[in-house]
Amino acid sequence: MISILKKAYQNRYFLLFILVFAYVQSIYIRMIVRREIDAYIFTPEAALATLLNAGLLFWVILYFIKKWQVSNVLNTMILLKIFIASLLTYMISMKIIGLLLALIFDTVERNFNKDAFTYSLFSDLLDGIIYGGFFLAYYYHHHSRKQYEKLMIYNDALAKSKINQLKNQLNPHFLFNNLNILDQFIEEDKEKASDFLNEFAEIYRYVLKVSEKELVSLNEEAAFARQYFNLFQYRYGKAYRLNLDVKDSNGFIVPLTLQLLIENAIQHNLGTEDDPVEITIRIDESIQAFNNIRLKRNAKPVSGRALKNLEEQYRILTQKPLEVNRSADRFSIRIPIIHSLSI
Incomplete structure (x- = not known):
């Protein structure tokens, strides 16, 4: 009853x-x-x-x-x-x-x-x-609505699981690259290595914090990108230059997106103080990043795994795809800004 x-x-x-x-x-x-x-x-x-x-x-x-x-x-x-x-x-x-x-x-x-x-x-x-x-x-x-709600819950859980899986691929990549730099500093300049280690600890603390997040604010990510670029200046001085221009900070971004763009430009291009690699990131209606190409000699073939990883995250989170363009002397990418925390 x-x-x-x-x-x-x-x-x-x-x-x-x-x-x-x-x-x-x-x-x-x-x-x-x-x-x-x-x-x-x-x-x-x-x-x-x-x-x-x-x-x-x-x-x-x-x-x-x-x-x-x-x-x-x-x-x-x-x-x-x-x-x-x-x-x-x-x-x-x-x-x-x-x-x-x-x-x-x-x-x-x-x-x-x-x-x-x-x-x-x-x-x-x-x-x-x-x-x-x-x-x-x-x-x-009523039955169709319940099935739809179950499907949305399932898709949401699947997307979050996929995003976490992709982040787990990126974070070790970030860690090992910087440990290699630290290893070189220890051999060359122990005082510089100590400063680098303190800076790196602060940066990795941020990485650990955002690893549980699907999105972070543009301001937060831009501040991290500037701090991250400072690590490379310990090693390369003015061989690489960053121009980060934030005209509109409203919106959200996948964590470590800007870090990945900076790292890719430095990893695949050889800059010098006389002929630096210029990395420009503009944040307005979208995120536009580009750099001149100065490919390293005897460099390992570019797998593009990290960039594909990033593309996959944005494919899950938004219907707007990444736009990647390469020419003989220039690499550019356009990334959509996400305007809602609801996934």
Whole structure:
């Protein structure tokens, strides 16, 4: 009983709609039959009886849905089978209930003569079609919405899992590259190595903090990018130059995006103080980054793994793709700004 009341409460608006519809229907039928308006026309007992009968029909439909609807995919033939079987079962049940009541109150002759039986049969058929149609439309709409919500939850969890997997590929890459630089400093200049290590510790603290985030603010990432570039100035001086221009800081970005762009430019290009590699990052309606190309001699073939990794993250988070262009002397990339933390 408690379960039934709970279900009724959960679907109270649908049941209220059925009751109101049945009440309007009863008023309309009485006005046609009686051809006059009086207080009896507006009494609600017929609507309440219709609601009870509809409840029986709904229970029958649910029974056949559980029996035959084995897949979450809606099948027209299965739906038609459920509807016809439910309609026949409902009509037979109504006749059996009507016969039992007629036997109890000794009204069999009045209620089951040819005219009365035909009228009640047609009435049950019409009500079954109308209210059964209402219920099936409501049930499958509600079912589809729940399936959609489950799918959204699943896709969201899958996207977050994928993003975490991609970040786990980037972070070791970041760590090992800088440890190699530190190793070189230890051999060449221990004092510089100590300063570098302190700077690196601050930067990696940021990396650990944002590893659990899907997005960070543009201001936060820009500040990190400047601090990160300082690490390379320990090693290369003015052989690499960064021009980071933030014209519009509204929005969010995938963590470590700017760091990756800076690292790629430095890793694949050889700069000198006389002929530096110029790295420019402009943040306005989008993020535009470009650098001149001075490829290192005997450099390892470029795998592009880190950039593909970044492209995959943005593919998951936004419908706008990254735009990458390469020429003989220039590399450029355009990255969309994400304007919502809701993924």
